[in-house]
Amino acid sequence: MSKKLQNIKAIQQMLDGSHKFQSKKTTGFSDAKSQAEKSKKREVGEIWEEIDPITGTVTIIEQREGFRIRRSKNSEVMQEVRDYIRSFPNCQKESCTCVKPNHLDEKMRKANGMCFDCTIEFEHELKKQGKFNEYARDKMRKNALSWLEQAEQEVEMLKNVYTQATTAVVNSDGMTENIDAHMTPEEFAEKVEKSFAEYKENFLKKLNGETDETDTIEDKA
DSSP states (O other): OOHHHHHHHHHHHHHHTOOTTOOOOOOOOOTTSOHHHHTSOOOTTOEEEEEOTTTOOEEEEEEETTEEEEEEHHHHHHHHHHHHHHSOTTSOTTTOOOSSOOHHHHHHHHHHSSOHHHHHHHHHHHHHTTOHHHHHHHHHHHHHHHHHHHHHHHHHHHHHHHHHHTEEEOSTTOOEEEOOOSSOHHHHHHHHHHHHHHHHHHHHHHHTTOOOHHHHHHHHO
């Protein structure tokens, strides 16, 4: 399973309350529970749930010294999701010492879900096992494909911008007319799509190592 799918699975587990980091045990109340049972004496630090019999809203309650704290279960779960996303999910929790992340840690988190030190340790282990070159090639390929996907989105944006730039609203009735331009939006879109399709084909050939010396010379010409 890819790291991205693992992260999506972890977030889904948080939303349904089955994630391994959600270690707090709670006690739920059914609609049949009496008000007396709900308000019974609790120990300091005890946490439980109460369900509104009308709305079905789940409230998490924590007993403190002399008072109780109430919070929505949904808000607590979403906070855990936000904390998880901001964390370093792929670090080795037993050995990771990242307490105050710096800009290098944040950069590595976005790249592979680990802090800087854990990334160095991980890649060092791959080198010892003779797997680093394969790992580096795979990472470069994924980055290249991600960039290509972003470029495709930018092509669509470029087409939309050109269409809007060559159309003006006139008169108070909201009628529109095309501004005089060298190409219509349809002609521009066709040209951009054709150029990008050729670029994408060459890009993927190079990425997959399918180019030969002739291709390289023609590309440089």
